[in-house]
Amino acid sequence: MARPAASAPASGGEAFSPACAIPAHRGSDRRERRSSASGKNRRGPCNLGRGALEHLRHGRSSPGTRRGDVDGRLDPSAGSFDLIMRIPATIATDQPVLIFGGPYGNLEATRAVLDDARRLDIPPERIVCTGDVVAYCADPVATIDVIRESAIHVVMGNCEESLASGAGDCGCGFEPGSSCDRLSAAWYAFADGLVDADRRAWMANLPRRIDIVLGGIRLAVVHGGLNDINVFNFATTPAAAKLAELSAAGVDGIVGGHCGLPFTQSIEGFLWHNPGVVGLPANDGTPRVWYSILTPSASGLRIAHRALEYGHAGAAAKMRAAGLPEGYADALEQGLWPSCDVLPAAECAARGVPLEAGEILCRPQWRAVALDPARDPRVEHHWPDSHGRPGARGTAKFEDPAWTAAGEPRAEVALTALRTLWVNTGTLCNIECRNCYIESSPRNDRLAYFRLDDLRDYLDEIDRLRAPTDEIGFTGGEPFMNPDFLAMIELCLSRSFRVLVLTNAMRPMRRLEKELLSVVRRLGGILLMRVSLDHYTRERHDEERGLGAFDAAIDGLKWLARSGLTVSVAGRSIGTESDAEARLGYARLFAKHGLPIDPADPAALVIFPEMDGTRDVPEISEGCWSRLGMSPDSVMCASSRMVVKRRGSERPAVVACTLLPYDEAFEIGGTLAAASGPVRLNHPNCAQFCVLGGASCSGH
Numbered sequence: 001m002a003r004p005a006a007s008a009p010a011s012g013g014e015a016f017s018p019a020c021a022i023p024a025h026r027g028s029d030r031r032e033r034r035s036s037a038s039g040k041n042r043r044g045p046c047n048l049g050r051g052a053l054e055h056l057r058h059g060r061s062s063p064g065t066r067r068g069d070v071d072g073r074l075d076p077s078a079g080s081f082d083l084i085m086r087i088p089a090t091i092a093t094d095q096p097v098l099i100f101g102g103p104y105g106n107l108e109a110t111r112a113v114l115d116d117a118r119r120l121d122i123p124p125e126r127i128v129c130t131g132d133v134v135a136y137c138a139d140p141v142a143t144i145d146v147i148r149e150s151a152i153h154v155v156m157g158n159c160e161e162s163l164a165s166g167a168g169d170c171g172c173g174f175e176p177g178s179s180c181d182r183l184s185a186a187w188y189a190f191a192d193g194l195v196d197a198d199r200r201a202w203m204a205n206l207p208r209r210i211d212i213v214l215g216g217i218r219l220a221v222v223h224g225g226l227n228d229i230n231v232f233n234f235a236t237t238p239a240a241a242k243l244a245e246l247s248a249a250g251v252d253g254i255v256g257g258h259c260g261l262p263f264t265q266s267i268e269g270f271l272w273h274n275p276g277v278v279g280l281p282a283n284d285g286t287p288r289v290w291y292s293i294l295t296p297s298a299s300g301l302r303i304a305h306r307a308l309e310y311g312h313a314g315a316a317a318k319m320r321a322a323g324l325p326e327g328y329a330d331a332l333e334q335g336l337w338p339s340c341d342v343l344p345a346a347e348c349a350a351r352g353v354p355l356e357a358g359e360i361l362c363r364p365q366w367r368a369v370a371l372d373p374a375r376d377p378r379v380e381h382h383w384p385d386s387h388g389r390p391g392a393r394g395t396a397k398f399e400d401p402a403w404t405a406a407g408e409p410r411a412e413v414a415l416t417a418l419r420t421l422w423v424n425t426g427t428l429c430n431i432e433c434r435n436c437y438i439e440s441s442p443r444n445d446r447l448a449y450f451r452l453d454d455l456r457d458y459l460d461e462i463d464r465l466r467a468p469t470d471e472i473g474f475t476g477g478e479p480f481m482n483p484d485f486l487a488m489i490e491l492c493l494s495r496s497f498r499v500l501v502l503t504n505a506m507r508p509m510r511r512l513e514k515e516l517l518s519v520v521r522r523l524g525g526i527l528l529m530r531v532s533l534d535h536y537t538r539e540r541h542d543e544e545r546g547l548g549a550f551d552a553a554i555d556g557l558k559w560l561a562r563s564g565l566t567v568s569v570a571g572r573s574i575g576t577e578s579d580a581e582a583r584l585g586y587a588r589l590f591a592k593h594g595l596p597i598d599p600a601d602p603a604a605l606v607i608f609p610e611m612d613g614t615r616d617v618p619e620i621s622e623g624c625w626s627r628l629g630m631s632p633d634s635v636m637c638a639s640s641r642m643v644v645k646r647r648g649s650e651r652p653a654v655v656a657c658t659l660l661p662y663d664e665a666f667e668i669g670g671t672l673a674a675a676s677g678p679v680r681l682n683h684p685n686c687a688q689f690c691v692l693g694g695a696s697c698s699g700h
């Protein structure tokens, strides 16, 4: 009986569909902004409700929302106003977009970044500034004018909001009496005295959010956060707070400014990017300032964090001449901020560590299954790494999870749909094969027996998630050594899963013949028995598995076939033998023993590539997919996961695949929901077995 179809979770493709409607923007209240800096309005632990989770997964619009015009003003032609929400300006392109933040009245730096854009042939309509055109530096008026004349897009910063409304301070939300508060009072008074009504009116009309749709990936560009213009979102700001913003924004990612430090990270597969600012260095001990270029590509979004050198000495001299705070003039030259009041501990510790420009490849992709509100969101820091470097290039192969030794972005595989859940029943085996990739033996219990209750929990989770899983695969060790094994088969069949068992068909299985047949006859369903037969000759098979193993396996195969069970064989490509030669050899063997197995059917006779741990294996980079004409979706970890129970562990864990049960880098969660993120192909097996070997353990 086929398992009833479950509704599929959002696929990777859905992740890129643009959100349809955007929530209205709350006006920012001064008292509220004040409390933001003291941390009072920073978000607590993630507390996303069911609706928010749905929104995260599907990016759905609220019913009754309509499009307004690009600046968020109402469009009378769109219909009755009560149905119209403020929709952000939208830039849709598949060309590179340049983003920078905080010109801060630094005319030299502003001109330099716009010059770079011209050199790179990026027109104004593909340039976005994240706000704070005016702040610490000496040329507020000229900088506003250069920005306005350039006709680039600008998001309102808190400095624009304050100047436009005639507020008494910059609205950065610094703690009263802190160094930042005192220093900002000086430059704010300076700018406030120079900026005229026309320029303030321009500021007042700036949008608080601009959306960019880059090759189908939708990003919301804001100043501080989605709701609070002056919230500081640093790389180490709790991810739950950012996830709540992402949830509300209904986009694949947020580009924010305000905090002054560039970074890129993903949170549960959503992107958070800060291009940095051009008006002040990044507190890294160099006078360089930062901006980004975002380029859509077939494999995702390329984000280049670029350092900009400009005439910082001239800008600093003008600040001193204007009597502005020495600390900031000094910062332009030394690259160190005069105060770290607002910085979290990690950012503070990185003060003076020079950043290295770098390019990363991101694929915003929200998780295909429900998030677990009880756990912290998963964060991946893409740039800079903990040392301020984009990646440890020039290192040995398989060392850096994000980069190959050749400095290319490492390939990764997204889970498109969990079709097969593998269960490792434990590594104990009745025999010890010479080349067992998992080193099973009568003594190896590194993976303990997986228990019936453990399995029940995961099957329940599959149901809860409405995952499209239709196959449960069992591998070991030898699964029939696990005392719960028959009960686990029974559980899976009773829940209408197709069951695939990898066995050596030797004594552990034979001693349970009667019980196995009884389960199958009672429950029906699909039970596929795949028997390992390393070679079709007795000599080669026994060489791998020990004397007598071949005859025992053939006997077991014949019994399975006689009993009416569906049998298949897992062979190995040994030495220089071609696939065709191997299939011919197995064909003769099957015919000789009357085994009902089609040797030409790759699902009935699976021939796995040889795994040679001594071979120098190439790494798989993002570029390999197109070079090999291959899709990441065809790789085993795109549609399966394996659950294991480590010796001494109380709880099972989910690993990426059957091939890597021990490597902790491939242990990707405790629940299926937590393990639904992409897998980086940072292991020789990924190349040898899956990508170049083209193999998969699954029965699909």
Ligand code: SF4
Pocket: 413, 635, 636, 637, 638, 656, 657, 658, 659, 660, 666, 679, 680, 681, 682, 683, 685, 686, 687, 689, 690, 691
């Ligand atoms: S070895 Fe595992 S993680 Fe690596 S590509 Fe294959 S299935 Fe994915």
